[in-house]
Amino acid sequence: MKKLFALLLTLVMALSLAACGGGNGGASSSGGSSSDGGAKVLRLSTHLSSDHSTMQMAAKFKEILKEKSGGSLDVEFYTDGQLGGQTENCESLKAGTVDMTIIDTGTLANYNPKAGILDMPYLFASKDQAIAAVSGDVGQEFMSMVTESTGIRPISIQTIAFRNTLLKDKTIDSLADFQGVKVRIPENPSIEACFSALGATPVAIPSGEAYTSVQTGVTDGLEGNCEYIAQQKFYEVANVCSLTEHVMTFTAFCISDSVYQSLSAEQQTAINEAAVESMEFFYDLYEEIDANAIKAMEDGGVTFHELDKAPLMDACAPALEKFVSDNGLEDMYAAIQALA
Numbered sequence: 369m370k371k372l373f374a375l376l377l378t379l380v381m382a383l384s385l386a387a388c389g390g391g392n393g394g395a396s397s398s399g400g401s402s403s404d405g406g407a408k409v410l411r412l413s414t415h416l417s418s419d420h421s422t423m424q425m426a427a428k429f430k431e432i433l434k435e436k437s438g439g440s441l442d443v444e445f446y447t448d449g450q451l452g453g454q455t456e457n458c459e460s461l462k463a464g465t466v467d468m469t470i471i472d473t474g475t476l477a478n479y480n481p482k483a484g485i486l487d488m489p490y491l492f493a494s495k496d497q498a499i500a501a502v503s504g505d506v507g508q509e510f511m512s513m514v515t516e517s518t519g520i521r522p523i524s525i526q527t528i529a530f531r532n533t534l535l536k537d538k539t540i541d542s543l544a545d546f547q548g549v550k551v552r553i554p555e556n557p558s559i560e561a562c563f564s565a566l567g568a569t570p571v572a573i574p575s576g577e578a579y580t581s582v583q584t585g586v587t588d589g590l591e592g593n594c595e596y597i598a599q600q601k602f603y604e605v606a607n608v609c610s611l612t613e614h615v616m617t618f619t620a621f622c623i624s625d626s627v628y629q630s631l632s633a634e635q636q637t638a639i640n641e642a643a644v645e646s647m648e649f650f651y652d653l654y655e656e657i658d659a660n661a662i663k664a665m666e667d668g669g670v671t672f673h674e675l676d677k678a679p680l681m682d683a684c685a686p687a688l689e690k691f692v693s694d695n696g697l698e699d700m701y702a703a704i705q706a707l708a
Contacts, residue, residue, distance in 0.1 A: 407434070407442040408635075410627070412468035413451040413460060415575045417599050421650060421657045422470050422526055422619050423447060429621070429646035436638035441631075443468065453574040455555050461520055467627045473510075473525060473618040474556035479518040482695045486510065486525075487558035489565065489684035490677075491701075492616045493708045498527045499651075500707045502618060506700060514620075521625040523643040526650055528593050528617035529658055531559075533610045534602055534670070535589030536582060540610035543567065543679045552581050552590035558691075559591070562614050565687045566680060575600075582606050593617045598661035603668030610673045612680060621647075 416423050423445070430443040451460060455478060457469040477484030485491070492498040501507065502525040511522040533540055533551065540546065546568040553559045553570045563570035573581050581587045582605040589606045590597075591614070597603065621643060628636060666672070692701045 407437075407440055408631075409442045409444050410467040410623070411444050411446065412470070413446040413457050413466040414470045415449045415453050415457065416447060416470055418445070418447040420447075420599060421528070421595060421654050422621070424653065425526070425646045425650035426470060426621070428649045429642050432642040432645050433638055436642055437635055441635055441638060449574075449576050453555075453576065455574075458520060461622065461624050462518070464624065464626070466624075468621075468623045470619050470621050472554060472556060473522075473620045474554070474558050474615075476514050476518065476520065476522075476620060477557045478555065479520070480514060481557070482517075482697060483510070483514050484556075484558040484691065485695070485697055485700060486618050487556060487615050488688045488691055489558070489562035489614050490681045491688065491704060495527060495529065495616070497704070497707045498616045498618070501704050502527060504707075506703050509700060515625050519625045520622050521628050522620040522622050523639060524621045524647045526619045526621070526647060528619060528654070529595065530613035531591050531593050531615045531617055533589065533591045533612045533614070534597055534606045535608050535610070536606040537608065538588065539608050539671075539673050540612060541673075541675055543683055549589070550587040552578050552587040559615055561687045561691070562684055563591075565684045566614075567683070578602070579605060591615075594661040594665060595657055598664040598668075601668070603665050603670045607669050607671065608673060609665065609670050610675055612675070613677060614680065614684070 412426060414423070426443070426445065433441050433443065446466070451457065451466065454471045454475040457466065457471060458475060458479065460466040461469055472487070474484055474487035477487070486502070492501070502510070507525050511525065515521040535549065538545070538549070543566065546563070546566040549568045550571055551563050551568050552573045553563060554575065555572045560570045560572065571581070571587050573587070578590055579600060579602060582589055582602065590602060623639070628639070631639070692698060
């Protein structure tokens with residue numbers, strides 16, 4: 369954990385240097401609002417539930433930010449998709465109707481195709497490799513690329529867990545078992561490419577409609593990490609979790625770049641440092657959260673099934689190679705593989 373914290377400190381220093389000269393020393397009239405105490409209140413909207421691990425991280429971020437900004441910055445949360453799903457939150461961030469969001473990194477690929485790299489199938493061999501990648505130079509390059517091309521500024525990227533396939537009364541034992549299976553996916557081009565390569569039919573459906581899509585038979589199941597599955601109680605409508613580990617889940621903690629640039633240099637530093645320290649808090653608590661999620665799924669009647677992933681990896685390899693080549697991401701891909 370100390371090694372990870374050192375990596376994160378390096379990252380925040382890089383973020384601070386990149387922001388030098390960006391702030392104008394004053395608050396933007398279009399970003400955030402003022403509380404009675406005079407603090408600028410940043411509105412954070414997300415599809416995630418209020419008790420999700422990254423929302424616990426966001427609560428810690430709020431606490432640290434208020435302290436580090438001397439009370440000049442605060443955060444107000446709108447969770448559970450109150451203001452829309454992941455795509456809607458990105459659009460709101462770009463339009464200036466919200467100031468911050470927490471989304472899956474793959475959603476950013478709808479605005480810059482290169483941002484889909486982290487969500488490509490079978491890119492990572494382990495969670496440790498994924499954490500090392502996004503906490504180091506790869507993560508810094510990714511965040512800079514997104515900021516420059518979209519106006520959405522990630523301030524941290526969290527490695528969550530591998531995604532698996534949860535189906536109703538169907539076990540995945542081989543590549544052939546995916547044929548004709550309709551799988552609910554988020555609006556994520558990389559995950560869509562994954563399930564298409566596996567021979568399934570990916571169906572992009574907003575998070576708020578995922579449960580009913582399986583319940584009513586619109587889809588045969590869905591995919592996701594265990595925490596998300598447990599919190600949304602998808603185990604009530606699907607009961608077999610095949611450990612495909614096809615994609616690593618990452619969340620991006622984002623702020624509107626125009627809002628960020630409107631802040632003083634001191635406030636920008638407070639945001640960067642609060643992001644690093646709250647992410648350290650997140651990694652400390654996540655292992656227990658994941659274990660509890662798996663238990664909740666088992667208690668809900670889910671059977672976990674291990675399988676040989678090699679044929680799935682082979683089927684997805686051409687899509688991964690084409691994505692890297694088409695987007696000129698050979699150097700980033702090589703840097704990720706060097707961490708395996």
